[in-house]
Amino acid sequence: MNRRTLLTVLCAATWASAADLPSAESLLDRFVEATGGKQAYAGHQTEVARGTVEMAAMGIKGTLVRYAAEPDHYLVVMEIPGIGRVLSGVKDGVAWELTDLMGARVKSGVERAEALREARFNSYAVWRDLYLKVETTGEEAVDGEDCYKVVMTPAEGSAETVYLSKATGLGVKLTLTASTQMGDLPAEMRFGDYKRFGGVLMPTRLTERSAGQEIVFVLESVEVNAAIPATQFDLPPEVTAARN
């Protein structure tokens, strides 16, 4: 049997079983329900999450604060010893980044589109607004947990594959190719330690693997509907200068 024949057989097998799989829409809706339901998400207008970021292999650990507000205001501030500030944000459709190491820049193209999706407040609850097409493509165990694989294709950027637990409906893993300034970067994220904040279950541990590195983000607290000054999301002067 040559490789093409084998591939055809495997695809056929996948196709045959895919017909029996639950629809991607139902799985994503189940995820929203499992994490608290639309009403719980609707109760969130702002979030301030605090935690840590760690690259254990390199002995690097810092802090992070993520500010988010409706409809799409977003700011992440990381302070990492030896590296300094790493800021990224979105406001009024402008996606930007500012670091002590590399300076300021404004994102464009696919990278900007990905940043805008990430900035969309309560993005899980509004997945229909963010993805043109969703499809259940198979089943796979992740660390012994049986999951459905759902491929989500946005209008701009590459498709993302989310692994949703059959038992709980929660997201366990996400694979994607991230568009970065340095190039397209295949990445895998694992979600764990779900905790409830303001009625919504959120993963408080996110392990990202890409380019042979592992970064662990841990959320220690999430303050829901905290008062965030409108100016918090303003573009820093360096970003404004880079934009001009």
Place this chain on the structure above:
Amino acid sequence: MPRLWILLAAAALLRAQSGADLAAFDQVWTTIRDTHWQKDAPGGLDWNAMRAEYRPRVEAAKSTAEARAAMQEMLRRLGQTHFGIVGGYSPSDEGGGSGTTGIDLRVLNNEVVVTAVDPGSPAERAGVRTGWAVRAVNGRALTIPTLPELQLTRAMLARVSGPVGGTLHIAFDKAELDIELAAARGTLAEFGNLPPTRVWYEERRLGGTAYVRFNVFLDILRLIPSFDRTLKACKPCDGLIIDLRGNPGGIGGMAMGMAGFLVNKPNQRLGTMYTRDAALNFVINPRPPVFEGPVAVLLDGTSASTAEIFAGGLQDLGRARIFGTRSAAAALPSILTTLPNGDGFQYAVAGYVSQGGKALEGEGVAPDEEVLRTRQGLLAGQDAVLDAALDWIRKR
């Protein structure tokens, strides 16, 4: 106190350490299997065969030093820089940890010659001058082994260092002096698992030209603002000279971050790093106000890694002219981590190709103008490489 416990429990430790050495080997072997950018054959080697050959040697080793030597041998067979075991490494150790006289030196025409004397250093106070040749240290003649310039210079510098507070009796050809050993100049900087390292930044004006020199690409929060201030103060000035001779590299991202002060066009690249999964471009973000004047970079065979990435990329972009001699050709992005037996393990995670298509590893950065320092020039207080760069800037 932990050392005392080690003495008392020596027998138990031997067994435990053997296990730790084996665990260290497994971590080293697995890391390279899982991260080396040449996925099928790291360094062209059958990696499973390497495990079969070296694991039994580590298992049978009678000491950590013996186990370490076996692992070092395996890593050397990769034939690539930035792979190595650092014995007895602890992240809390101060880098170098030893005292220095404050002299820099190179082997020129088979002589160990003083090429620089740190301002305020014991060597300066003792009256050491550039151009002097070192003949012996503490009565032992200085023999010159056959090594590439980077390793050779490090070996020679090691001979003129020792514990802080000690004294060396150095026989120069011009004088015999007792010189005390002091802490290296600069400020201690920390970055992850790297040992704390002293970082210094030096700037001065040479007529209408700004000159900067720094010993390593570390300490982002001090070095990058210092570079920014130098350039902002350089208005008006004829040009900029960046002296990277003796600079062994450091944080790769700093090459992009510092180039941002010199390149005004967005999306320019210094080069591309090739990991197993991705090709990552070293993109420069312009950092206004960008310095627009001519830039000269000084290199020699001890300029390595990030220094080569920075210089080679700017050369390829036509933004800098390189003076001196070919760089060390040791430019692989790497990580330093700790092993279960307490050793440090440095491993490269990617290949790197400069914007012009050169693989800096093994090739290095060739100067646009090759200029050799001579002992006679140094004795006369001249630096032929610096003079050539100044001359080029003046002519522009």
